Amino acid sequence: MVLESSKWVMFIVGWLFKNVSCNSVAQKIYVELNNTVPCVRLLNATHQIGCQSSISGDTGVMHVLESEADLEWPLSKGPNPPYMVLLESSLFTKSIMMKMKNASSRVAGVVVVPKTSPPEFSPHTTCPNENTGRSKLVREIQVSNFSYFCLPMRRYYESFYDNAAHLNLTYPSNLSPEEQLEFVTDTAKSLTEVATAVACALFKQAGGNNSQVNKINADPKTVTQMLYGFLVRSNNSWFQAVMAPELKDILQPNPPQYYVGVAKSSHQANALTYLVQYLLANLTGTATNLTQSQCKKPDELPNESTYLYSYLWVQGVVPPNSTQRESFCIRTAVRLVKAVSPAFDLGDYVSKEYSTWTKSQWKFIKARIFLVASRDLEMLADLRRGSGRVVHIATGHILCQYQGRCPLQLRQGTQQPRILIASY
Known part of the structure; x- marks a missing residue:
C-alpha cells in the first residue's frame, strides 16, 4: 500500500511539472491594453494643459471607481498605494480629477474607459458652429433638412463620441463584412440628402447655372461605403483598392x-x-x-x-x-x-x-495589466524547485480544477492586479 501511494504521489508530481513547464506565469500574467489613446501636454507661450507620465513609466494597483464615494479607498484607506484608478467617462469630471491630483502620492495615474457617454457633447457651441463662417452656407440650404441632420444625428459633432453607435449606424446581423460595406443604411440615406443639399448650395455660390442644380445628386452607395470605412472597418475591399501598396498596412479591422x-x-x-x-x-x-x-x-x-x-x-x-x-x-x-x-x-x-499651441508627448507609449504574485503562487513555485510538500500538490490540483485554466492561476481574492503605463 505504501508503494501504491508513492506511485500516485509521483504521478501527481509528474502531472504538475508537465503542466507547469508549458504554462509559465510570464505567459499568463500580462494583458496588453491595445487601442489606447494617451493624454498629452499642450503648451503655448503662456499656458499649458494636459498631463504626462514619469520618464520610466508609472505603475499602480488597479482600482475601479464606480462612484465618487469610491475615492476614499485610493485616496486614504487603501493599504497598497499607489493606485491606478480606472473610471468610466461619466466620472471624468473636474471635481474627481482635482481630488486625485491633490493626493498624487497615492494615485499613479488614471485610465478613462468611454463605456458610457453624455447626452450630448461637442467642442462647437452650436451645430454647426456659427463662428466658423458657415452661417451664409447654411442659409443656402433648406433649414429643415439641415437641422434634422445636426440635432438627432450629430449630438457629438466632431468629438470623441462622434462614432458609429451614436450615428445609429447599424447592420443586419446576418451580413458579412463585405455585405455590410455595400448595405445602404438609413444613416447613409439621410447623409446622402444632406450631401446633395450642401453640394447644390456650393454649386450656386460658385456661380453655377441654376438650371443644372437639379442634376446634382450624391450617391448613397458611396456614402454608405465611406461611413463603413471610416466608422466601422477601414480594412475593406474599397479602401484596399484605392490605397498604395506600401500603405496597405494602415488598414485595420476597426475604425482609424x-x-x-x-x-x-x-x-x-x-x-x-x-x-x-x-x-x-x-x-x-x-x-x-x-x-x-x-x-x-x-x-x-x-x-x-x-x-x-x-x-x-x-x-x-x-x-x-x-x-x-x-x-x-x-x-x-x-x-x-x-x-x-x-x-x-x-x-x-x-x-x-495664429495658433501657437505645441504638444509634448513620448515617442512611444503603451499600457498593460499584470498580476502581482500571491502567497499561494510563491508556494507552488517553491514546489517546482523541489522544496514543496504533497499538500501543495493537492492544492495546485484543486486550484486548477476550480479555475479551469492552469495550475499557476492565482486564487481569486489574493491577487493584486496592477496597470503599468510605460513611456519611451
Whole structure:
C-alpha cells in the first residue's frame, strides 16, 4: 500500500511539472491594453494643459471607481498605494480629477474607459458652429433638412463620441463584412440628402447655372461605403483598392484613429491623412495607362506635369477568378500640404492671430495589466524547485480544477492586479 501511494504521489508530481513547464506565469500574467489613446501636454507661450507620465513609466494597483464615494479607498484607506484608478467617462469630471491630483502620492495615474457617454457633447457651441463662417452656407440650404441632420444625428459633432453607435449606424446581423460595406443604411440615406443639399448650395455660390442644380445628386452607395470605412472597418475591399501598396498596412479591422496632433515625422503623415488623400484621389482623379515607373516620374512624359497634378500608384481591385490585383496610376489634383501655423514661420510665438499651441508627448507609449504574485503562487513555485510538500500538490490540483485554466492561476481574492503605463 505504501508503494501504491508513492506511485500516485509521483504521478501527481509528474502531472504538475508537465503542466507547469508549458504554462509559465510570464505567459499568463500580462494583458496588453491595445487601442489606447494617451493624454498629452499642450503648451503655448503662456499656458499649458494636459498631463504626462514619469520618464520610466508609472505603475499602480488597479482600482475601479464606480462612484465618487469610491475615492476614499485610493485616496486614504487603501493599504497598497499607489493606485491606478480606472473610471468610466461619466466620472471624468473636474471635481474627481482635482481630488486625485491633490493626493498624487497615492494615485499613479488614471485610465478613462468611454463605456458610457453624455447626452450630448461637442467642442462647437452650436451645430454647426456659427463662428466658423458657415452661417451664409447654411442659409443656402433648406433649414429643415439641415437641422434634422445636426440635432438627432450629430449630438457629438466632431468629438470623441462622434462614432458609429451614436450615428445609429447599424447592420443586419446576418451580413458579412463585405455585405455590410455595400448595405445602404438609413444613416447613409439621410447623409446622402444632406450631401446633395450642401453640394447644390456650393454649386450656386460658385456661380453655377441654376438650371443644372437639379442634376446634382450624391450617391448613397458611396456614402454608405465611406461611413463603413471610416466608422466601422477601414480594412475593406474599397479602401484596399484605392490605397498604395506600401500603405496597405494602415488598414485595420476597426475604425482609424482620429486624433490629430503634432507630426512625429517631417516626412510622413498619419494614417487618417493618407486615407483621406487616396480616397479623394479615387473620387475626383482620373485613371491613366501609365506604368508604375512612369507614374513615379511623369515629368519625363510629354503630356504629363507634376506642376498641375500629383500621380498615385494604387493597388486596384482583384478581378473575378483571379488572385492578382490590377494596379494602376491615378492622375489627381489632390495634394498633401503640411499644416503649419504661420506664427511659427513668422517667429511670432505670442501671436493672437495664429495658433501657437505645441504638444509634448513620448515617442512611444503603451499600457498593460499584470498580476502581482500571491502567497499561494510563491508556494507552488517553491514546489517546482523541489522544496514543496504533497499538500501543495493537492492544492495546485484543486486550484486548477476550480479555475479551469492552469495550475499557476492565482486564487481569486489574493491577487493584486496592477496597470503599468510605460513611456519611451
